[in-house]
Amino acid sequence: MEFIKVNRQHELHIALVELNRPKELNALNLQLMQELRDTLTALDDDINVRVIIITGNQKAFAAGADIKQMADKGAIDMLKIDQFKTWDQIRKVQKPLIAAVSGFALGGGCELAMICDLIIASETARFGQPEIKIGVMPGAGGTQRLTKVIGKARAMEMVLTGKFISAEEALNYGLINKVVPVESYLGEALKLGKTIAEMSPIAVRLAKESVNKAFDSDLDTGLQFERKNFYMLFGSNDQKEGMDAFINKRKPNFQGD
Ligand code: CAA
Numbered sequence: 001m002e003f004i005k006v007n008r009q010h011e012l013h014i015a016l017v018e019l020n021r022p023k024e025l026n027a028l029n030l031q032l033m034q035e036l037r038d039t040l041t042a043l044d045d046d047i048n049v050r051v052i053i054i055t056g057n058q059k060a061f062a063a064g065a066d067i068k069q070m071a072d073k074g075a076i077d078m079l080k081i082d083q084f085k086t087w088d089q090i091r092k093v094q095k096p097l098i099a100a101v102s103g104f105a106l107g108g109g110c111e112l113a114m115i116c117d118l119i120i121a122s123e124t125a126r127f128g129q130p131e132i133k134i135g136v137m138p139g140a141g142g143t144q145r146l147t148k149v150i151g152k153a154r155a156m157e158m159v160l161t162g163k164f165i166s167a168e169e170a171l172n173y174g175l176i177n178k179v180v181p182v183e184s185y186l187g188e189a190l191k192l193g194k195t196i197a198e199m200s201p202i203a204v205r206l207a208k209e210s211v212n213k214a215f216d217s218d219l220d221t222g223l224q225f226e227r228k229n230f231y232m233l234f235g236s237n238d239q240k241e242g243m244d245a246f247i248n249k250r251k252p253n254f255q256g257d
Pocket of ligand 1: 024027028064065066067069104108109111130134138139140141142
């Protein structure tokens with residue numbers, strides 16, 4: 001891998017995935033996205049990993065899709081390359097994804113953070129969909145996810161003017177989970193990851209699936225989906241372990257079966 005570094009925290013069952021193209025502010029070229037897709041798919045299949053954290057560096061989470069790689073392309077080139085196919089595969093990752101964001105999270109960088117299930121940001125983080133300033137518009141979910149999360153008025157303003165918002169504004173908008181000083185955003189993401197990794201991995205997987213269902217279904221369909229997942233968990237040993245631990249006032253030890 002040229003543009004992705006992976007650091008596994010074995011005892012915590014957490015994998016830290018770092019975007020590593022610092023000179024270009026982690027601009028998401030095709031190779032980086034393919035490497036990220038391959039990395040996440042492999043980690044999703046690894047039973048020792050329960051939570052995946054995606055991060056960049058202090059200056060940039062990612063400054064968007066690689067403008068230099070797209071600049072001279074025509075519509076049919078873009079269609080044939082179909083760069084967002086890799087994004088669809090990343091969206092299908094079943095394990096919880098936490099984005100640990102510092103610095104720029106722009107365009108595809110903001111969209112990548114939004115594909116994640118939780119976002120921890122440093123005080124220096126800046127979120128934005130500035131594609132309008134280069135004559136295009138968001139293409140990796142920005143107009144959809146941002147609108148669903150922060151509402152039409154705010155999404156319109158960000159997408160039509162390209163303005164950046166601070167970490168504090170992103171927190172107030174409900175786009176992210178927490179803002180912390182720049183020295184501690186990774187530590188905070190690990191802390192959150194550790195809490196989730198201590199839960200039953202099967203319950204976490206079905207809970208993530210169920211929350212995501214709320215984005216693309218009506219209430220009745222979503223409730224039926226949730227109910228089936230809830231009932232299904234009673235087939236797991238982790239449900240017996242969790243409830244027994246509660247009744248006997250001890251800490252549960254979830255094995256993921
Ligand atoms: N694509 C390619 N290269 C990029 C890039 C991008 N998205 N963002 C930054 N870079 C490169 C710069 O060209 C520069 O390279 P050189 O040193 O070779 O010139 C290097 O990274 C450092 O960038 P700057 O000198 O511009 O750094 P800065 O601190 O002055 O400004 C910035 C930082 C405000 C983030 C600015 O780089 C910027 O505006 N970047 C583009 C942001 C953008 O428009 N993103 C959307 C891309 S389109 C998209 O993402 C579509 C989609 O929906 C998937």
